[in-house]
Amino acid sequence: MLFSFLLSLGLIFASAQVSPAQVKSTSKFSRIEQPLSLRLLVTLGGLGLIGAEGWWFLFSKTKSQRASTSQGIQELEIVVDGGYTPDSILVNLGQPVRLNFLRKDPSSCLEKVLLPDFHKALDLQLNKTTSVEFTPTQAGEYTFHCGMNMFRGVVKVQESN
Numbered sequence: 001m002l003f004s005f006l007l008s009l010g011l012i013f014a015s016a017q018v019s020p021a022q023v024k025s026t027s028k029f030s031r032i033e034q035p036l037s038l039r040l041l042v043t044l045g046g047l048g049l050i051g052a053e054g055w056w057f058l059f060s061k062t063k064s065q066r067a068s069t070s071q072g073i074q075e076l077e078i079v080v081d082g083g084y085t086p087d088s089i090l091v092n093l094g095q096p097v098r099l100n101f102l103r104k105d106p107s108s109c110l111e112k113v114l115l116p117d118f119h120k121a122l123d124l125q126l127n128k129t130t131s132v133e134f135t136p137t138q139a140g141e142y143t144f145h146c147g148m149n150m151f152r153g154v155v156k157v158q159e160s161n
């Protein structure tokens with residue numbers, strides 16, 4: 001996502017660069033006059049893309065989902081498919097947590113999940129659920145991510161009240 005965001009930024013700058021280069025062209029090559037409306041359209045299109053992606057970045061994050069407690073364990077299923085759903089998990093401090101990763105995505109990128117703060121590394125098998133258990137002992141936000149750190153999620157540990 002970040003990449004395509006930068007790409008569209010680059011496109012904007014590239015299209016802005018076009019006109020000075022054309023002015024320099026020799027008499028042999030007659031300058032192609034692009035209609036202003038077309039250039040405007042391209043620029044506006046690009047700006048629209050940037051806006052849309054910026055919006056996606058800021059606001060489309062899934063809401064935090066609270067793990068449900070049964071028999072003293074806070075448990076939640078996380079679907080691994082082009083990322084993690086949900087990617088923001090709320091748990092209580094000092095109570096065991098079990099996260100069940102269901103991997104639906106065949107890409108090797110997502111075959112590993114690392115929870116560095118809890119010293120956990122999981123190998124996920126396709127179409128199977130792999131569980132991890134840990135007990136958070138400090139409030140805070142702890143990220144988990146794929147083997148190459150391209151997809152991320154966060155475990156938010158809150159003081160229980």
Ligand SMILES: [Cu+2]
Binds near residue numbers: 110147
């Ligand atoms: Cu990855």
